[in-house]
Amino acid sequence: MVSMNLIDDLIPPQWRGTYTLFKKELFRFWRVAFQTVASPVLTSLLYLLIFSHVLENHVQVYKGVPYKAFLIPGLIMMSLLQNAFANSSSSLVQSKIMGSIVFVLLTPLSYLQFFIAFLAAAIIRGFLVGISIYLVAIWFVDLTIVHPLWIFTFALLGSALLGTFGIIAGIWSDKFDQMAAFQNFVIMPLTFLSGVFYSIHSLPPFWQTVSKFNPFFYMIDGFRYGFFGQSDISPWLSLVVVFSFLLALAWAALKMLKSGYKLRG
Amino acid sequence: MTQMMADKVLAPAIKIERIHKRFGDLHALKGIDLTIQQGEFFGLLGPNGAGKSTLINILAGLLKPTHGKVSIMGHDVMDDYQAARLSLGVVPQELVFDPFFNVREMLRFQAGYFGRGRENDAWVDEVIENLGLTDKAHTNMRKLSGGMKRRALIAQALVHKPPVIVLDEPTAGVDVELRQMLWAFIKKLNADGHTIILTTHYLEEAETLCERVAMMKQGEIVALDTTANLLSKLPxxxxxxxxxxxxxxxxxxxxxxxxxxxxxxxxxxxxxxxxxxxxxxxxxxxxxxxxxxxxxDLEDVFMSLVGGKNGQYESN
CATH class of the missing domain: 3.30.70 (Alpha-Beta Plaits)
Known part of the structure; x- marks a missing residue:
């Protein structure tokens, strides 16, 4: 509490509004950390235990990399992306349905401040889940890190991209059902079909081409490159694709927020 | 003296000029003109669908007017929305709350959104005490009774010490004790120089508290005068x-x-x-x-102006 007060005092007055909304969003997910952090960590470990047990002796994707080790970066990134999306989207849709969004809308916070605060909280939750999975997974598997900066870059861009997508989905959705449709019909298929469990080189040519239209593939492939120094495509190409998607979604989200779409009549 | 301070001294608390609001075919506000001076205790009255909440939502920036201008303490609610919102505290009509936090946390967050830091904590505690929330300061919002939630909502509107306070049906469904406590506190704020705008369907409250009232019907102001003048017009x-x-x-x-x-x-x-x-x-x-x-009483004045059977007056 003392350290939190210290941080509060260091924030310049013009940033207090943004910082407060960011802090509120952090506290919101931390209050239900079993659901928002522990649960996705456990789910990822179950994937790891089951898939690695079944496929360990049947699949080797990269030379010298056991399947168990190959799987971990994909699982980390999948959970990181899903949780970054869940944080901004569920917070927004919940506060819209409960009406408590009005407390933020009545304040002098600008649409940009609103965006930054929600995005930063989504990134933090994504990182927290990703780091937790990593820390638990390295108890079971030897995992090298060849290029830590690539890992950080793709984790940051990926969580920002999905956090931004979550803001769009949260603003657009009027009920939990619509939100669930985003999660189950967009996010889940795209993450599962993005190379979390396999290399796209193991797919038939047609599906390899299809995979290259999936932005999640670039996030996971680039992230995995940071661990093994090997990837399906160049990490630079992945970086360009992911960054372009992030810019496009951020533009859309900011446009929605600036116009007050579904927030201000 | 800064420009903002100068505005505060010179400008009306609220200036509404030719405001229209349409929702599709519904013409909810039909050219409202209204000026409320600083320090007034003003009543905005009208039946369901009169347009009071629409007008308040435009003041608060929750709705955009189809046409016209609104300023708060001289700050346009669209072009200079940040300064306008800093000057305004709104108590919403619905009992909305954030279920993750207790009363004190929620109030500190709300103050933080307005750029207030820990130096504001003493004021937050004063608001908590004046609204009888001291015992509930560490209680989660979900666990509060309806009356306590209403108090917390009022406190949220006051945490940044706004010069203009809008209370949209603040006493709907609350007990006598809270009403008395609330009005004592609001009267004190008004005496300290805060401008108060009240909508209520308890017309006796408006009659007792408001120096001036506007009566609305179907998106128009049908009467605007001091309470005393309105009462004297009905012999x-x-x-x-x-x-x-x-x-x-x-x-x-x-x-x-x-x-x-x-x-x-x-x-x-x-x-x-x-x-x-x-x-x-x-x-x-x-x-x-x-x-x-x-x-x-004011209800008679209202009925004579707005028409309809007795007892039909009800705010939305």
Whole structure:
């Protein structure tokens, strides 16, 4: 509490509004950390235990990399992306349905401040889940890190991209059902079909081409490159694709927020 | 003196100019013009659908006007929205709350959104105390009763010490104790220089508290004057009769304003109608158990301007 007060005092007055909304969003997910952090960590470990047990002796994707080790970066990134999306989207849709969004809308916070605060909280939750999975997974598997900066870059861009997508989905959705449709019909298929469990080189040519239209593939492939120094495509190409998607979604989200779409009549 | 301070000194608390709001085919506000000076205790009255909440939502920046301009303390709510919102505290009508936090946390977050830091904590504690929330300061919002949630909502609107405070039906569904506590606190804020804008369907509250009122009907202001002037424009009085078990004689039915459990209120346009009423009762051999002559109130003024049956007045 003392350290939190210290941080509060260091924030310049013009940033207090943004910082407060960011802090509120952090506290919101931390209050239900079993659901928002522990649960996705456990789910990822179950994937790891089951898939690695079944496929360990049947699949080797990269030379010298056991399947168990190959799987971990994909699982980390999948959970990181899903949780970054869940944080901004569920917070927004919940506060819209409960009406408590009005407390933020009545304040002098600008649409940009609103965006930054929600995005930063989504990134933090994504990182927290990703780091937790990593820390638990390295108890079971030897995992090298060849290029830590690539890992950080793709984790940051990926969580920002999905956090931004979550803001769009949260603003657009009027009920939990619509939100669930985003999660189950967009996010889940795209993450599962993005190379979390396999290399796209193991797919038939047609599906390899299809995979290259999936932005999640670039996030996971680039992230995995940071661990093994090997990837399906160049990490630079992945970086360009992911960054372009992030810019496009951020533009859309900011446009929605600036116009007050579904927030201000 | 900074520009913002100069604005605060010179500008009206609220200036509404030719505001129109359309929702599709519905013309909810039809060219509202209204100026509320700093320090006023102002009442905004009207039945369901009159447009009060729409007007308040435009003030608060929750709705955009189709046409017209609104400023708060000289700051346009669209072009200079940040300064306008810093000057405004709104108590929403609905009992909305954030279920993740306790009362004190929620109030500190709300103050933080307005750029207030820990230096504001003493004021937050003062608001908590004045609204009788001290015992509940560490209680999660979900666990509060309806009345306590209402107090917390009011506190949220005040945490950044706004010079203009809008209370949209603040006493709807709350007990007498809270009403008294709330009005004592709001009157103190008004005495300290805060401008208060109140919507309420308790017209006796508006009559007691508001120096000036606007009455709205179907998106238009149908009356705008001091409360005293509005009351003086209606010369009539009310005659309240307690007839016990007896019913009102048919001759008096045209004057009937309200009647329940043997107590009937007759609207009088002239004082000699008292004698007429009493003779009608004598002829019907009805004993009067009690009788009072009452001045016309704001509800009578409202009915005379807006029309409709008695008891139909209800705010949205």
């Amino acid at each position: 009539g009085k009310n005659l309240r009769l307690n007839l016990g078990e007896a019913s009102l004689p048919p001759a008096l039915l045209p004057m009937l304003k309200s009647g329940e459990n043997g107590v009937y209120t007759l609207a009088l346009t002239e004082l000699n109608q008292v004698e007429f009423a009493l003779s009608a009762l004598r002829e019907a051999k009805i004993n009067v158990e009690d009788m009072q002559l009452i001045e016309a």
